[in-house]
Amino acid sequence: VMLFFIACSGNKPNVTDEVVVDRTQVPRLKVDSITTLISDSGITRYRITAPKWYVYDRASEPYWDFPEGLHFDRFDPFYDVDAQIDCRRARFYEVKKMWVLNDSVKAVNLQGEQFETQELYWDQQKELIYSDSLIIITQKDKRIVGLGFESNQTMTKYTIRKPQGIIPVDSEED
Numbered sequence: 613v614m615l616f617f618i619a620c621s622g623n624k625p626n627v628t629d630e631v632v633v634d635r636t637q638v639p640r641l642k643v644d645s646i647t648t649l650i651s652d653s654g655i656t657r658y659r660i661t662a663p664k665w666y667v668y669d670r671a672s673e674p675y676w677d678f679p680e681g682l683h684f685d686r687f688d689p690f691y692d693v694d695a696q697i698d699c700r701r702a703r704f705y706e707v708k709k710m711w712v713l714n715d716s717v718k719a720v721n722l723q724g725e726q727f728e729t730q731e732l733y734w735d736q737q738k739e740l741i742y743s744d745s746l747i748i749i750t751q752k753d754k755r756i757v758g759l760g761f762e763s764n765q766t767m768t769k770y771t772i773r774k775p776q777g778i779i780p781v782d783s784e785e786d
Contacts, residue, residue: 636672638670640670641667642664642666643664643665646660647659648665657687658686660683660685661682662678662681662702666678666679674705675703676703676704678701681700681701682699682702683696686765686766697718697719698716699717699732700715700716701714702714709737710736710737711732712731712732713731713733713734716728717743719767721767722768723751723768725749725750726749728749729746729747732745734765742760743761749772756775758773759776760774
């Protein structure tokens, strides 16, 4: 018996006070290669595909982080994709229902217009998409460049804040 106590006495774990972690800075959930559907009132509205998804629900302002970007589809009432967005980094703030998309943001609306910018905000509560960054809108027959824009959620009605260059205007349309 004495030999047993002597043999086990050297196997004590090292205890340190440095292990204290701020749990608000650690994601509660980490997911690789995700595809998820988001519904509103029982109706599927969005599909998100991303290489990584981290959920920080203990943070003072809870958010989802997509550190390697995401692909986002928005569905109309008939489940057809009516808007798409790609970016290299994104965050979704749960309480504010606010998306912040960064780095090579590209979006395509129903008319096939492509929007390119470095930063894009989507306020789901106000049903508003906007940016203060340089925006390039490519249509079938022209390109529009500006500094900042504001749009509805489907990006079909938009205003460019500081347009740059020559913008053709069709006098027959409103």
